[in-house]
Amino acid sequence: MDKRYFEVEQLIHLYNHIEVLNIPSLSFDKGKIYALVGPNGAGKTTLMLILSLLLKPTSGRVIYRGKEIMMENSKEMRGRITILFQDPALFNTSVQDNLEYGLKIQKKGSNERHKRAEECLEMVGLKGFNERRARELSSGEAQRVAIGRALAIRPEIFLLDEPTANVDEVNTKILEEIIQNLSKDQETTVIFSTHNHNQAFRLADEIITLMEGKIVPFTPENIFRGKSIRDGGDTWFDTGRIKVFIPTKGEAKAIYIDPRDILVSLTPLSSSARNCFEGNIEGVRANGDSVKLLVDAGEHLRVLITKKSFFEMGLNIGMRVYLTFKSSAVQVF
Amino acid sequence: MHFIAEGFKTALTLIFTFNRDVFDIVLFTLKVSFWGTFLSTLFGVPIGFLIAIKEFTGKAIIQTVLNALMALPTVVVGLTVYAFISRQGPLGEWGLLFTPSAVIIGQWILATPLICALTISATRSVDAKIGLTALTLGANIMQESIAILKEARFALLAAIIAGFGRVIAEVGAAMMLGGNIRGYTRTMTTAIALETSKGEFGFGLALGFILMAIALGINFIFTYFQRRK
Numbered sequence: 001m002d003k004r005y006f007e008v009e010q011l012i013h014l015y016n017h018i019e020v021l022n023i024p025s026l027s028f029d030k031g032k033i034y035a036l037v038g039p040n041g042a043g044k045t046t047l048m049l050i051l052s053l054l055l056k057p058t059s060g061r062v063i064y065r066g067k068e069i070m071m072e073n074s075k076e077m078r079g080r081i082t083i084l085f086q087d088p089a090l091f092n093t094s095v096q097d098n099l100e101y102g103l104k105i106q107k108k109g110s111n112e113r114h115k116r117a118e119e120c121l122e123m124v125g126l127k128g129f130n131e132r133r134a135r136e137l138s139s140g141e142a143q144r145v146a147i148g149r150a151l152a153i154r155p156e157i158f159l160l161d162e163p164t165a166n167v168d169e170v171n172t173k174i175l176e177e178i179i180q181n182l183s184k185d186q187e188t189t190v191i192f193s194t195h196n197h198n199q200a201f202r203l204a205d206e207i208i209t210l211m212e213g214k215i216v217p218f219t220p221e222n223i224f225r226g227k228s229i230r231d232g233g234d235t236w237f238d239t240g241r242i243k244v245f246i247p248t249k250g251e252a253k254a255i256y257i258d259p260r261d262i263l264v265s266l267t268p269l270s271s272s273a274r275n276c277f278e279g280n281i282e283g284v285r286a287n288g289d290s291v292k293l294l295v296d297a298g299e300h301l302r303v304l305i306t307k308k309s310f311f312e313m314g315l316n317i318g319m320r321v322y323l324t325f326k327s328s329a330v331q332v333f
Numbered sequence: 334m335h336f337i338a339e340g341f342k343t344a345l346t347l348i349f350t351f352n353r354d355v356f357d358i359v360l361f362t363l364k365v366s367f368w369g370t371f372l373s374t375l376f377g378v379p380i381g382f383l384i385a386i387k388e389f390t391g392k393a394i395i396q397t398v399l400n401a402l403m404a405l406p407t408v409v410v411g412l413t414v415y416a417f418i419s420r421q422g423p424l425g426e427w428g429l430l431f432t433p434s435a436v437i438i439g440q441w442i443l444a445t446p447l448i449c450a451l452t453i454s455a456t457r458s459v460d461a462k463i464g465l466t467a468l469t470l471g472a473n474i475m476q477e478s479i480a481i482l483k484e485a486r487f488a489l490l491a492a493i494i495a496g497f498g499r500v501i502a503e504v505g506a507a508m509m510l511g512g513n514i515r516g517y518t519r520t521m522t523t524a525i526a527l528e529t530s531k532g533e534f535g536f537g538l539a540l541g542f543i544l545m546a547i548a549l550g551i552n553f554i555f556t557y558f559q560r561r562k
Contacts, residue, residue: 054465079471089462092484101480102470153470 005030006051006081006157006189011060013046013213021046021057021213028157031187033179035200038210044193047210048161051191052083079106083159087166088146090134095126095145098134102153120148123181125174140171147178158182160192164199172199179203201254202333221259221302228252228332237332242298245274245327254333259304261329264293265322266313273326277301281319284310291315297323336534343535344542355539362520363547365433366501369440370448373496377445378489381452382482386464396453402446407439411509414439418510431512436520439506444496451492455485491558498551502544 007027013020021043028034036044049055050062053074062069069077079102091098099117108116121127124144129137134145143163150158160179164172180203182188194200200207201223209216226239228251236243237255244255263269268276279297286292291310293303301323315321347355384395416422418429418438429435459481467480482489504522511518513527521540529537 052469054468075473078468082469082471085462085465087462089460089466091463091466091480101467105471105476149470 005065007063008051009061009063011047011050011062012058013043013050013055013060014058015046019213021050023047023060023213023215026208026215028189028191030156030189031183032189032205033183033203034189034191035204035207036191036193036210037195037197037200037207041212042210043213044210045161046213048083048159048191048193051157052081052159053077054083079153080155081157081159082150082153082155083161084143084146084150084163086162087139088143090137090142090145090149092135093133094130095121095132095134095137096130098145098149099130099152101149106153116152117148120152123151124148124178140167140174143167143171144174144178147175151182154186155188157189157191160190162193162195164194164196176203198256198331198333201256222257223254224256224299225254226252237330239299242277244330246330246332247327248332250332252332256331256333257301257325257329258331259292259302261325262301262303263324264295264303264305264309264313264315265324266319268322269324271324273324275327275330276322276324278320278322281315281317281321284315284317293321295321295323340534340538344538347536347539348542352539355536355543357516358519358521358524358540359543361433361518362501362522365436365507365520366440366497368437369500370444370493370497372437372441373444373448373500374493376441377448377492377496378452378482381449381492382456382478384449385453385456386478386481396450399446399450399453403450405443405446407443407503407505408509409505410439410442411506414442414506415509430510431514431518433511433518435510436507436518439510440500440503443503443506444500447499448492448496451495452485452489455488455492456481458488459484487558491555494551494555494558498548498555501551502548 005028007025008023009025011021011023011026036047038044046055050057053062053069064077064080082102091101096117099120100113103113103116117130118127121129124147126141126144126148129141129145134142137145143166147160147163163179164175167175176199179190179192183190192203224237224239224244226237228246228248229236229238229243230249235246235249237246237252239255244257246252246255263273268278277297279295279301281293282296282300283294284291286307287304289307290304291307293305293315295301295303303323384392414435415430418424418427418435420430429438463484464477464481467477472480502522504520504526507513507518507520508523508526511520511523513519513523519527521544525537525540525544528534528540
């Protein structure tokens with residue numbers, strides 16, 4: 001397997017003399033899924049456009065299999081790297097013609113075009129849509145046709161700019177499945193941007209966080225990776241350091257506990273909550289009317305409590321406390 | 334009233350007996366209008382497309398001039414071309430004056446700004462992502478341009494039809510440049526003007542009916558494509 005076959009180096013992009021992107025180095029492996037997260041204006045779309053060779057960076061290099069891609073020789077790379085926009089445009093023709101567009105550019109014969117179009121329609125769950133007018137489809141269907149059209153050219157790197165931002169829940173699920181299958185079955189490198197951290201965690205092998213054009217370490221609160229373990233009728237999630245009782249019986253790759261759902265006490269609570277951990281307070285930070293505690297309970301857990309509770313309990317750094325939360329407070333990915 | 338009724342009767346007789354003189358004029362008119370529109374399309378569409386997609390200094394001025402030229406009086410076109418192709422003009426030795434080619438040149442100049450301006454708006458009405466999408470699917474610049482033009486096809490067809498409508502109905506340039514020579518450069522509009530002045534009201538009316546039918550037909554097609562865009 002080719003490792004690090006797509007990367008950027010010393011990437012800087014200015015817009016109206018203002019730096020909107022500054023990435024010293026970033027690399028992508030073959031067949032992996034990457035999620036690009038960050039607030040609006042963080043530079044996600046700019047980075048996507050540069051990676052898809054549609055935008056020339058002010059300075060820096062885009063490298064594929066060790067060879068720099070220049071705008072001059074980017075033509076041969078087009079077709080290997082493709083991008084799906086948030087609100088993709090379909091050509092005002094039939095679904096079939098849309099699917100065959102890239103293949104016609106590649107001068108594929110009509111039999112192959114037809115075969116691939118069929119395959120891709122099936123892949124996106126729209127079998128039998130061949131003769132439908134593209135403009136008459138729902139936004140979710142249109143999104144799926146656009147994905148099918150991009151898949152038809154069998155890209156090695158597939159970029160998706162907020163692919164599920166404008167589609168309903170049912171289509172979101174289908175799109176997520178497509179993304180996962182792409183990486184698994186075809187070893188396509190998938191890079192997608194999203195505002196949905198939950199989605200990023202569920203789908204991606206790696207999460208890249210952009211803030212004001214720079215890559216920052218992703219430090220989400222109370223998100224832990226690990227694996228689920230069945231024990232009789234119960235299911236636990238093992239992070240490697242702690243075991244958390246979770247509500248689902250299915251497979252889990254990661255869990256999230258909302259800092260507001262964790263109760264803090266000085267003695268163990270007798271309650272119906274299944275998760276109780278003992279730990280040391282390592283950090284205290286005022287947060288408006290609340291106080292955020294960092295507690296080392298095997299894993300570092302963040303807890304949000306009211307200022308009133310904080311003072312009533314007389315909490316401070318170094319104190320031993322008990323953290324309790326219900327299994328239903330644990331979100332599973 | 335009798336005069337009008339007689340005119341109607343003669344006109345209908347000429348049409349339904351397929352009068353040779355009437356239909357020769359109609360065929361000639363269709364022929365020169367086709368070539369005039371064809372040349373205008375050949376120039377107007379690519380120029381309009383480039384103006385729409387490229388950013389350059391003076392773009393706004395060019396568009397204003399084009400819009401003004403859309404309403405260019407036909408006699409002014411006739412006058413200008415006449416100045417160039419008349420015996421004393423710079424192109425006088427080519428012997429174009431009072432030939433079908435002269436009529437086509439006049440019509441070409443008349444329709445080009447119209448087709449050009451309508452191509453600009455047709456191209457602009459295409460979703461900007463269409464070109465980008467074509468690029469992401471491996472298209473080169475030429476293929477990207479074709480994808481955009483294809484997307485604007487109904488509006489472009491409407492632009493061409495509008496150009497044809499403009500040239501087939503004009504009289505000034507055809508009269509001044511063609512000279513209204515019977516069986517050679519006589520178009521429907523120049524024939525109507527002449528025959529009516531000669532008192533052949535029925536003949537003029539017959540051509541008028543056919544011209545109206547063509548104009549209506551063009552408008553129906555134009556509206557159809559406008560709606561489809």
